[in-house]
Amino acid sequence: MSTAAPHSTGQDRLWSVDEHLEDVLTAIRPLEPIELHLLDAQGCVLVEDVTVPVSLPPFDNSSMDGYAVRVADIAGASEEFPAALEVVGDVAAGQAGRLHVGPGQAARIMTGAPLPPGAEAVVPVEWTDGGLGEGPVDGMRARSLAPEGATGHVRVHRPAEARAHVRAQGSDVRAGDRALEAGTVLGPPQIALLAAIGRGTVRVRPRPRVVVLSTGSELVQPGEELADGQIYDSNSFALTAAARDAGAIAYRVGAVADDADTLRSTVDDQLVRADLMVTTGGVSVGAYDVVKEALAHAGDEDEPGSGVEFRKLAMQPGKPQGFGTIGPDHIPLLALPGNPVSSYVSFELFVRPAIRTLMGLTDVHRPTTRATLGADRALTSPRGRRQFLRGSYADGTVRPVGGAGSHLVAALAHADALIVVPEDAESVEPGDEVEVVLLG
Template sequence: MWSVDGHLEDILAAVRPLDPIELHLADAQGCVLVEDVTVPVALPPFDNSSMDGYAVRVADVQGATEEFPAVLTVVGDIAAGGAAPPSVGPGEAARIMTGAPLPPGAEAVVPVEWTDGGTGGGAAVAMLPAGRAPQGAGGEVRVHRPASAGAHVRARGSDVSAGDLALARGTVLGAPQIGLLAAIGRGTVRVRPRPRVVVLSTGSELVQPGEALGEGQIYDSNSFALAAAAREAGAIAYRVGAVTDDADILRATIEDQLVRADLVVTTGGVSVGAYDVVKEALSDVGADGADGSGDGGDSVASGSGVDFRTLAMQPGKPQGFGTVGPDHTPLLALPGNPVSSYVSFELFVRPVVRTLMGMAEIHRPRARARLAADAPLRSPEGRRQFLRGAYDPGAGTVAPVGGAGSHLVAALAHADCLIVVPEADTSVAPGDEVEVVLLG
């Protein structure tokens, strides 16, 4: 038998991150930067108001109170994105909108709530449309409170300055990072793309959800679960409908999918049964092309090789790994039982997806917890067992969810971790410390 660690090491040794490409910001979410991004212009690029109010000189409102307000002449309105603002001289103020540039001569902004709202002149600040030219000169405003220099002003470069490091290579681009890139004017960015993962189930007994079940048929849940897991890992997932137990059809289906695949994941048909179609279809695919000396065609067999193995683990004992097609696209063949396929995905496929993306962290986080159970957990000797569990980080405990059967998909849906029982342990008692793999 192969060990869990040995199988994973063998897989990762054969996988390399995808080549970088230039993507528009709208397409770069979830991708990993391959270059440092520096700030070309200061952010914000000019001093601007953080409030709707009045731009004033500090000396003109010093000592202002409700009883003795500072009375200032309104010289105009300043809108965000408007024309050049008027200068503010002694005894003057300018109406200003949030985001509008601080006018020459002004040193602070007093919120409109600190004033009587102004009299005469132009339209109210809140009603002034963006892009409107400065206007509304005339009238007065009474200011009831003093303001210090820079009050309610966003200073130029107070966020980032020109030349600063905005984002370092290796950063995963989420919504805030995309927003920062847009704010500093970057329309495109160089990243490793999200890998395209094709997921397909095998089995003549499989029916798509929403269709009526016939005698001996079950719904195809694996392809939906694994495609969702691939998206959670950061990939672009393509789910292929269930393929019947026919080796030729399976080979043709995989060949058709290679045009859009950076990774192929199959589920089912990898054991020793008479109808284990994946093993039958792919176990010999590398025979005439593994060294690149084949006919050079576009068949699945060209330049390929898939190895089927028995692993010392439960669930997920039968596994397959290799490459298919002329581009040596990685293929992982997972067992067909729902829990087996999902556990196998988390242990083997997810690290591959993250490696293709160039992620620094490719594994799920792990923790130590005390077992909260009514009875000992049993595990077969010589196999690493992964049991579904519910983890309580506050109490530092983990409780088993459901039984050990690899078909118990309902229990899997209520678990948030996997309880790991090492190969040398055949029993874990309540209160014993165990390792848990945190999911989600």
């Protein structure tokens, strides 16, 4: 047994942020689509072109509460010389055409109700006496309180053209039209349209199930007492929240102690509910870095390319990272560093795009912008590393929040952006233009 430090291809060199990201996104495929009920599909990506099966509206119907009439009967009508029509009954929404409107007749009609045969237009109730024999009214009496409104006579005070206040069948969408294209993200208006055309279920890529597992014997759950040398587990909470925020269904697995067997069996247990696994901690060069120890050789030996590879990235924070697949189903696993800010930045750069790729989204990255650095002094950065500093962005200017120390979780909570200092820069001066990742 060699006593030298372990080596593997990926460990021998420094990976750039872009190389690592490309490696992750190349390996991850969108989840297989499933048929979901409409409200379960909210936020998901449609994988079918949806065609309109029935024209909308499905029948000519009234856009007003009023009277369905024949145009000739009300030609020239005015308040002084109203047209008196016989009311043959009510047409309410949801009632099929039992009435016929003949010459000299009108049907009282409600918004959305089908235009009855014989009728050519609708006059709003406000253009009539509402059947009361007095002046214009501003509404109808409830049918349940005044059933006599559906009979008798009505006086119409204004003429109307054919099709007035009638919504024509198919005037919104026609049967056979494309309602939504594959790739559409289903928000409330898209769900409205799908429901309106009668789709109770749709074929979408489901939300990925992401298991977030923090590791570290020093970690105590919030709310409990800290003993000497212990700190609180924040990563499992932060990344579970961040995974949900990215669109995933996230499961938090609280801190696993630094023991390779325990970790491996916990990971194996969780695989059944994971489309993606994220671990924090245990990925660096220490003697107790059990994620590395437990997972570095966890691939399927019959499957080339499986297993988790640990590597060093040319970035700060977040230098040590692991990525690969695990278990018989080759579930992708990202092993992030344990420091809270390192893990959070790593999540934003690598895990969030991975989750959104699983969802089938094409726009997987946080938006970036260029901004002027507003700072009291220059920001320094180690050459050859892409540095991500916490910042606060507003109106084209970004200001650093807190220092460069990767443990500044307090600063992170007051930041809304990451300031990017590229690999070839060792300092950025106040007033310089910098790239900014907007954390939204």
